[in-house]
Amino acid sequence: MARYLKITLSFLMITALITACKKDSPVDEDGLLITFRQECFVSNFELLGSDFVSVRSKTAVIDTVAQTIDVEVLFGTDLKNVYPQFSLATDCKLDPKVVGKTDLSDLANPKTYTVVSGNRKIRKPYKLNIKFQ
Amino acid sequence: MLASMAACKKEVYKIPDPVSSLTNDCIKRTIGPNIVGLPIEFAYAMAIPKSQGKIVSAQVEASIAGAASTFLEHRSFYTNSGGVDIPVTIGTPSVNKGATTTVTYSIDTNAATLRYYYVIPEEARGKSVSFTFSATSSDGKTVNYKLGPYAISKMDIKRNLAVSNANNAYISIEDMAVYNNTTLGSLASKIDLVYLYRAAPTTFTHALVSPGSDPAYLPGVVLPSGMTKKTKVRKVFNLQDRNLANLQFGIYIDDKDFQDLSLVDAPNYAIGLRAEAGTWVETADGKYRAYIFINSINAAGSAVISILRYTL
Numbered sequence: 001m002a003r004y005l006k007i008t009l010s011f012l013m014i015t016a017l018i019t020a021c022k023k024d025s026p027v028d029e030d031g032l033l034i035t036f037r038q039e040c041f042v043s044n045f046e047l048l049g050s051d052f053v054s055v056r057s058k059t060a061v062i063d064t065v066a067q068t069i070d071v072e073v074l075f076g077t078d079l080k081n082v083y084p085q086f087s088l089a090t091d092c093k094l095d096p097k098v099v100g101k102t103d104l105s106d107l108a109n110p111k112t113y114t115v116v117s118g119n120r121k122i123r124k125p126y127k128l129n130i131k132f133q
Numbered sequence: 134m135l136a137s138m139a140a141c142k143k144e145v146y147k148i149p150d151p152v153s154s155l156t157n158d159c160i161k162r163t164i165g166p167n168i169v170g171l172p173i174e175f176a177y178a179m180a181i182p183k184s185q186g187k188i189v190s191a192q193v194e195a196s197i198a199g200a201a202s203t204f205l206e207h208r209s210f211y212t213n214s215g216g217v218d219i220p221v222t223i224g225t226p227s228v229n230k231g232a233t234t235t236v237t238y239s240i241d242t243n244a245a246t247l248r249y250y251y252v253i254p255e256e257a258r259g260k261s262v263s264f265t266f267s268a269t270s271s272d273g274k275t276v277n278y279k280l281g282p283y284a285i286s287k288m289d290i291k292r293n294l295a296v297s298n299a300n301n302a303y304i305s306i307e308d309m310a311v312y313n314n315t316t317l318g319s320l321a322s323k324i325d326l327v328y329l330y331r332a333a334p335t336t337f338t339h340a341l342v343s344p345g346s347d348p349a350y351l352p353g354v355v356l357p358s359g360m361t362k363k364t365k366v367r368k369v370f371n372l373q374d375r376n377l378a379n380l381q382f383g384i385y386i387d388d389k390d391f392q393d394l395s396l397v398d399a400p401n402y403a404i405g406l407r408a409e410a411g412t413w414v415e416t417a418d419g420k421y422r423a424y425i426f427i428n429s430i431n432a433a434g435s436a437v438i439s440i441l442r443y444t445l
Contacts, residue, residue, distance in 0.1 A: 050399075051370035051410065057336075074336045076350065076404040081367070103398070133334070 028093075028120055035091045037118030042126055044087035045069050050078060050101075057133040062126075070129045079105040079130065084113075091118025104130055155181040155188075155270040159278045162248075165375060165385035166286040169258050170200070172250040173283065177205075179268035179276070180244035186271035190224075190237045193249050196263040196281070198232035200252035205234045209245035223247075257285040286388050289442045290376055296328040298434035303327060303360070304341070306414060306421045309440050314357065321359035325416050326366070326425075329354060330434035336405045339430050341366060341412055343401040350402040365396040365415040366403045369424075372411050377426035377439040391422045391443035406430070420445060 026034040045060040060071040073079070080103045086094055095114045104111060107130055114125045162174040179188055193205055205227040208220035223245050224238040236247060251264070263281030291309040295301055303312040304326040311328075312320060327344055331337040331352060342350045345363035373382040396415040403412045408430045414423040421442055428437040 049368065051368040053370055074405070075334050076336065076402065078367075078400045080398045080400070133336070 030093065032093060033091070034120050035118035037089070037091045038122060039089035040092055040115050040117035040122040040124045041089050042069060042086055042115060043089060045071060045128075046085040047071055047073065047104075047130075048083040048085065050081040052083065055082065067124055067126045068129060069126055070131075072131055072133055075133050077132070079103070079107075084128070086113065086115075088115055089117075092116060095123075104128070107131070152180060152182060154185060155179070155268065155272075155274045155276050157266065157268050157276045157278050159266050159280055161280060161283075166288065166387045167253055167262075167283055168286050168288050168290050168376065169253045169255055170290065171376065172203075172252045173262075175249040175251070175264070175266070175280065176246055177249055177266045177268075177278070178244075178246040181270045181272075181274075183243050185243075187241050187243050188223075188238050188245060189269045189271050190235060191245075191247055191266070191268045192233055192235040193251075194233045194265045194267075195251055196232070197254065197257045197260065199229070199234070200254040201229070202250075202252045203229055203234055204250055205236045206248040206250075207236050209242075209247060253285055259287045260285055287443060288386075288388060288391070289444075290440070291442075292377065292379065292439040293428060294438050294440065296436050296438055298328065298330040299354075302329060304425075304438075306364075306416050306423050306440070306442060309442055311438075317357060321357045322362075324360050325362050325364040325414065327351065327354065327356070327360075328436065328438075330436075332432075338404070339406040339427070339436055340402065340404040341406065341425065342404070343417075345417070346401045350404060362417040363401045364417055365399040366401055367396055367399040367413045368403045368406070369411045369413060370407075370409075372424075372426075373409050374411075374424065374426060374441060377411075377424070377441055378409070378428065379439075386424055386441055388443060391424075391445075394422055396422075406436075 028034050041064045042062050047055050049055040055073045055077040057072045057074050060069055062069050081101050082104055084098055084102055093116050095116055110127050110129050112125045112127050114123050116123050157179040159175055159177045162176055167173055207224045207226045208222050210218040210220050213219050223240055223242055224236045227234050227236045261282035261284050265277055265279050267275055267277035269275045294311045296311055301311045301313045303324045305323045306325045307323055326341045329340050343362055343364035344356050344360040373384055374386045375382050406427050408427055411424055411426045421444055423440055423442040426439045428439055430436045
């Protein structure tokens with residue numbers, strides 16, 4: 001009887017040790033899961049006006065080597081009140097975050113957005129170049 | 134144990150008492166903001182057992198007298214199998230006396246539902262209005278039903294104004310009116326926006342541009358002297374206010390939308406407007422905020438607009 005009790009207790013202790021040693025899934029400062037992915041690029045870009053309708057006159061050109069996004073906007077676009085939308089590679093995130101209405105009216109000083117890979121080790125800054133139709 | 138016994142106790146359904154005397158009920162049918170000049174609709178129902186007599190009169194008293202066109206229906210409606218409301222005349226057309234509207238029954242009936250349309254008067258702007266509905270029966274009894282108070286909006290509304298390129302093109306938010314070169318007279322300084330249409334560039338089309346805007350947005354336009362206002366304008370899509378859109382859609386713009394609106398960094402032009410689009414507007418003197426809804430457009434260079442205005 002005592003033997004069975006010892007075996008059961010040992011089994012329970014081993015289980016407790018395994019559970020205790022299990023690491024939590026790593027998350028970053030935004031609470032997002034840090035993965036093993038190294039892909040780091042912008043796959044698509046959209047620019048919406050204050051009425052949430054696209055203000056692009058043609059598809060944005062994304063150069064993942066030069067790390068630039070060239071977008072041509074419609075005549076009369078109010079660039080002080082636009083909503084940029086980035087599509088990123090899986091598990092990536094953007095820095096700075098786009099939290100709403102954005103002012104992109106300073107065409108002489110294009111804004112830079114950095115893509116951060118899923119493993120949070122690779123950072124690629126993309127320059128957003130805007131010109132009018 | 135005690136709890137389970139109590140929990141299992143069945144409540145015997147009790148058949149409600151039938152109506153044994155004159156009784157009434159009322160609902161407000163209108164939703165959305167209460168705007169001066171527009172009606173608030175109610176449905177007032179009253180009934181009395183046949184053995185007790187008949188209904189003699191119905192009346193509504195408002196805390197602020199309604200506009201002259203306020204009325205209480207003298208017809209009771211029922212809905213037929215096709216879903217159509219069918220009227221049955223129960224009395225003479227209503228009479229307004231001060232803040233009270235009365236219908237006197239002319240037929241022998243013991244149940245009716247009458248619609249009441251309170252047309253909001255100018256005096257009620259920014260205040261609250263309450264209503265007391267009452268009915269009297271032939272046995273001398275009276276019942277009443279109170280509703281409200283309801284807040285009356287500070288907004289003004291003007292619907293279906295025709296604008297056209299180089300003709301009825303000058304829009305004044307203060308006057309809530311559209312002018313052309315003939316009717317403008319000395320009102321040039323009151324003009325907040327100019328309507329224009331340009332087929333090219335294709336993104337220009339229908340536009341509302343403030344007179345003081347960059348001339349690039351007023352191509353070929355020669356403005357009368359004194360027209361210089363820089364009105365702030367922001368394009369909006371999918372905001373079809375039910376009142377502006379002639380009772381289509383289920384969206385309402387209310388006072389709070391204008392109070393919370395910020396057009397600090399808005400441009401002073403809106404181009405590429407489409408039917409059912411709109412623009413938030415703030416006048417250069419900061420006195421008014423408005424929402425201009427595009428009811429319809431015509432490729433020949435004209436449009437129909439409606440304006441909702443809020444005085445700051």
